[in-house]
Amino acid sequence: MTTRVMRSDEWADPPKPVQREVLTEQPDTPQDRPPVLFVPGYGHGAWAFAQHWLEHTARRGFPASAMSLRGHGGSGADPDARLRDYVHDVTQVAAGLPKRAVLVGHGAGALVVAMALARYPARAGVLTAPVFGGVSTALGLLRRNPTGTLPGLFGGRVSLRPAQLFSRSLPAKEAQSYTARLQRVPAGAQRQLVRRQEPETPVGVPPVLVAGSPDDRIVSASALEWVARRYGGSPLLFPGMGHDLMLDARWQEPIDAILDWLEKLPS
Numbered sequence: 001m002t003t004r005v006m007r008s009d010e011w012a013d014p015p016k017p018v019q020r021e022v023l024t025e026q027p028d029t030p031q032d033r034p035p036v037l038f039v040p041g042y043g044h045g046a047w048a049f050a051q052h053w054l055e056h057t058a059r060r061g062f063p064a065s066a067m068s069l070r071g072h073g074g075s076g077a078d079p080d081a082r083l084r085d086y087v088h089d090v091t092q093v094a095a096g097l098p099k100r101a102v103l104v105g106h107g108a109g110a111l112v113v114a115m116a117l118a119r120y121p122a123r124a125g126v127l128t129a130p131v132f133g134g135v136s137t138a139l140g141l142l143r144r145n146p147t148g149t150l151p152g153l154f155g156g157r158v159s160l161r162p163a164q165l166f167s168r169s170l171p172a173k174e175a176q177s178y179t180a181r182l183q184r185v186p187a188g189a190q191r192q193l194v195r196r197q198e199p200e201t202p203v204g205v206p207p208v209l210v211a212g213s214p215d216d217r218i219v220s221a222s223a224l225e226w227v228a229r230r231y232g233g234s235p236l237l238f239p240g241m242g243h244d245l246m247l248d249a250r251w252q253e254p255i256d257a258i259l260d261w262l263e264k265l266p267s
Contacts, residue, residue, distance in 0.1 A: 015085040018089075023047075025063075027062065028059075033062045034123040040072065047068075057259060067089070069112070071185075073183075080186060083197070106246060107128075114130070114132070118200035124207045125208040128212060128254065131193065133194065165243045170242070209258065210231060
């Protein structure tokens with residue numbers, strides 16, 4: 001992996017400014033810990049972390065924020081958004097936090113975080129159920145959900161099923177209500193995931209943790225291993241869970257493991 005110093009294309013054609021939704025929870029007792037910024041994946045908004053992980057992280061003593069990428073949740077619309085626009089959003093929000101933040105991304109949001117790490121000197125990075133794109137990811141979605149995936153290859157909406165996102169342990173009504181909240185992703189940003197993305201080297205080489213489930217119906221076990229190897233480690237696995245770790249029935253297990261890992265990092 002390498003890091004580019006010159007980004008003339010971004011200077012010549014800067015991302016469109018949009019209003020960004022950021023939800024925040026603070027610990028009851030202030031502690032000397034880095035803020036944690038949660039970045040949701042495609043179709044999800046800050047609400048996906050506000051459901052469980054945001055408050056739980058604050059209870060564990062970490063200032064916690066969750067943002068919505070442009071066109072998602074309560075953030076401003078941008079139908080022409082691309083990955084670089086999402087990366088811009090993350091770096092801008094992170095730069096506004098009082099301390100160097102820990103960036104936690106989920107799904108395609110993990111790819112956005114991985115790309116942001118090359119621009120922002122994060123305290124650490126956490127990539128959960130990372131979607132780095134590629135033909136194998138697209139084919140896997142097509143095989144499991146052809147009618148919901150095929151329109152996405154032609155600029156239409158990808159419609160995911162609850163069974164692709166959650167384990168059977170999550171009550172069906174809950175799974176359906178979360179799935180119903182997923183939003184349409186701009187065609188350009190969606191098409192970028194057909195090709196496997198190769199993020200640049202993080203600035204300052206922060207510690208990076210990769211976490212996911214071997215039973216994920218979107219991210220294969222081999223894809224998890226591939227991402228983890230890029231950052232010099234092995235993935236932290238949660239068998240029996242679905243793709244949306246932060247909303248599934250056993251949501252507390254992965255966030256506690258992530259926070260335990262953060263607590264062990266040297267100051």
